[in-house]
Amino acid sequence: MSTLCISELNILLVEPSALQRKIMIQQLRDEQVTAIDTADSIHEALDRMLKVTPDLVISALHFDDGSAVELLGAMRRLPQLAEIPFMLVSSETRKKQLEVFKQSGVIAILPKPFNRQHLGSALNATLDILDQDHLELEHYDVESLRILIVDDSRMARNLIRRVIENLGIRHVLEAEDGKDAMQVLAKETVDLVITDYNMPEVNGLELTEFIRHSELHAHLPVLMVTSEANEAHLSQVAHAGVNALTDKPFEPESVKRILIQLLDQS
Helix, strand or coil: CCCCCHHHCEEEEECCCHHHHHHHHHHHHHCCCCEEEEECCHHHHHHHHHHCCCCEEEECCEECCEEHHHHHHHHHHCCCCCCCCEEEEECCCCHHHHHHHHCCCCCEEEECCCCHHHHHHHHHHHHHHHCCCCCCCCCCCHHHCEEEEECCCHHHHHHHHHHHHHCCCCEEEEECCHHHHHHHHHHCCCCEEEEECCCCCCCHHHHHHHHHCCCCCCCCCEEEEECCCCHHHHHHHHHHCCCEEEECCCCHHHHHHHHHHHHCCC
């Protein structure tokens, strides 16, 4: 269980509209958040973050000096800001426009306007990212578990790794796509594969099919983390032998529940 609470979070709210800032500040205060700093541009946001590191950045999509894509990219390029959880708040619904954020390891994408349940879930996900809450498994020693993370986005891999390590898992391997993962599996023994769906060369579906048809690896549980909402694709994934699916961005607590189910189901 988390030792942190929402009221302890230090949040930077990046929103160009004074009215929207006022509304969102009140919503955060309703959730007992009191340490709230604000910025109305990318330049100001980066300046404030470099002076005082927030626990979470909540950002609108568009600013006079750029977009949240540029803000997130600038943060990920700076070592002192790269690991800060990022939450997007936007009325944008087009999949193509939101995909870059899903692949960048954001903690949540909230609709505008969002409700209290949306915000509460996202804030709790932030706590799970920041705090450690070790798994307790009946059939495994958590510290001896070996997990392979497969995702062509380095930022997405970093977020998954952070969640996994917060659960007390110390042996984490990474692969940039399904082809790379196959090479890792040829040399390493793992207990679980966590894979993205959309990847170049060999995607998550093809990787799962490879695992299920391999005498050495057919038993491996596979968790797929995907932003893919196409029912036909999801049906293919299920038939390929994926043990569990979770959305991208995912809630760390949800991943923890799935891991317990997958690893302790024997």
